[in-house]
Amino acid sequence: MAPAPPATLRPGPWQWLRRELFGSRLDGLISIALLGFLLAAALGLAKWAIFQAQWTVISANSTLFAVGRYPLEQQWRLWLLTTLLALATGLSWGLLRALPRSGSSGPPPILWPRNDRWAAAILVLLALWRPLALQLTLAIQLRWWAITALLLLARWAAGRWGQALPPLVRRLIPLIWPLLYLVGMVLISGGLGLVQVAPSDWGGLLLTLLMATFAILLCFPLGVLLALGRRSTLPLLRWGSLLYIEFIRGAPLITLLFLGQNILGFLLPGGLAPDRVWRAAWVLTFFAAAYVAEAVRSGLAAVPAGQLEAARSLGLSMPFALIHVVLPQAMRVALPATVGQFITLLQDTTLLSLIGLLDLLGTARTVMANPAFLGRNAEVYLVLAVLFWCCCAALGLGSRALETRLNPNLAPSR
């Protein structure tokens, strides 16, 4: 424990405020002007939100925003999926939380916020507040509460008994995520005895999240391959990857989506071209792969050449050396940029609305076209902005936490 710094160096809140806001005469003037502006803006926003805005446009269309035109009698599948997701989240959360902390000398594991009780509290508050704010029916409110309770129960149970599980079982637990993804795809699209739901009926948040996760999962391995190709000593691989990356990065995404919708049909034999939704998903994937490749390449460039040479001279084969020696080090460096690309990808799903798909933004535009909600633009777009902001900011925070966790200088040694 370091000795506490001398008391005189620690300004009180009042001194701190004085130093930060009124350090000089100019600073004081700037502060007063900014404070006045902020106050006026906050008052204006509050007045608008309470007296003028009509939030019924959100609550009346909450199902549309959540899942689009997904058939009502099949929506139990989505509830089931949400429940499974909550269970898996709770399980992973509880297990990670209970990871043995390394000796008292090292810093605590930082990946899962030390105060994850706060995270749980925020979750509970959101679960309590959101259904009320959306004025959902009691039945749906109860479902949300039950799912939240289940998540917390799973977290508690995993934390309590997770360590007692045999190591083999614990190592297999991360596999529930890919399994859950496959189960989720079947639940959403149908098949295996379930009624088929055409992709054109998916919409809203469901479509946005589905497109984003699909593209993120697939663009990553593609991007790593492209980055390796870009740095390969084999001229054909290098030039091929370079050509692909530069071509994709030179074109705006909207023109590529447009290409996917209008030209893919010509490139494949009749009837083989996928549905419009899947075409867009593949275009998003191939688009993001080029950007991820550039992020990964910067990571690869940061790994000293001696690492690969040493691995090769120890007799590791090229693929083995890349996978076990070079890539782990490269990914640590490339992580922030890669997650940055994932965040961009999540934001880019809004472009699907320009080619006529009903993602969150597309749904919002159809709602705006309904005469009953004419002129309610501000409410809808503001809610969407908050939603996107929360998702993207959470991804960014998670990436920063992971970065700290993976930093060999900070992470606890095993």
Place this chain on the structure above:
Amino acid sequence: MTSRSAAPPWWRNRRYLPWLVQGVVALAVGVVVAFLLSNLLLNLTARGLLLSWSWLGQPAGFDLAESILPFDASLPYWRALLAGLVNTLRVVIAGLVGATVLGTLIGTASFSSNGLLRGLARVYVEVIRNIPLLLQLIFWYFVVFLALPNGTDAIQLPGLVLAKSGLFLGDPQLVNGVWQAPLRFSVEFGALLTGLVVYTAAFNAEVVRGGIASVPKGQWEAASSLGFAPLVTLRRIVLPQALRVIVPGLNSQYISLAKNSSLAVACGFTDLYSVSETTLNQTGRAVEVMLILLGSYLVIDLVISALMNGLNGLVQLKER
């Protein structure tokens, strides 16, 4: 069982392996490309849409909401596409200037001695970067610019009027309830430009902040101990050094801005992409329109890159 000293089989020989790998990859890529191209040819022939450029000379038959070049429906398609390209260039150039100025202001604000200003700069960047650009453009167009008052209620400043019918510069006059002025910008242009500038400025601010942060603190301290005022220090001592880091970073942001300008279609501005979409719907010439679009954006990107690389050469440290 072979002995350990035996030469490895030919397919693991270091002399042949690279060629083997490349051959396999080339073969796979070649087969896929040939498959796609043959399908393309078959399908295009079946529909009578084989590559041809003569349709560019036919009259377009649609009008553009705004264009600097004179344009009407009787002019050929290539004139429509050209007008769209000019509109794109107009918004890109204005956007580059605006985003640079705003981005520099916000980037330097994060080094202010005023804590509130620093905080606001941080909040601006964090808020704007985490909201999709398309959503922001739609917000600016439908919520802000289309809600502007018209006629006598319009926002009037000396020499400038901002109304729902557009931004009027240079002594605007109200004639029969309609504003008229020598220089008019449409609200579509205004919304697109505002959205692009606000969005790109957040990224530019981060580039500028990173650049300034890369200058050692001792430079500030030395300048201040020599009696330079803070603003002079920034302009004369810190920025010239920071520019070496800033210029390459700005390059990629500028290219993003040029590409993002294709989202103009969301706020009704007739840029190159929007004209191309209309052209495609009328002619069905998907491949040709696609080639024109990709080619144009590629050229714009290359020009920006070349200019920025030239600028980069100017600001880099000259070491004898």
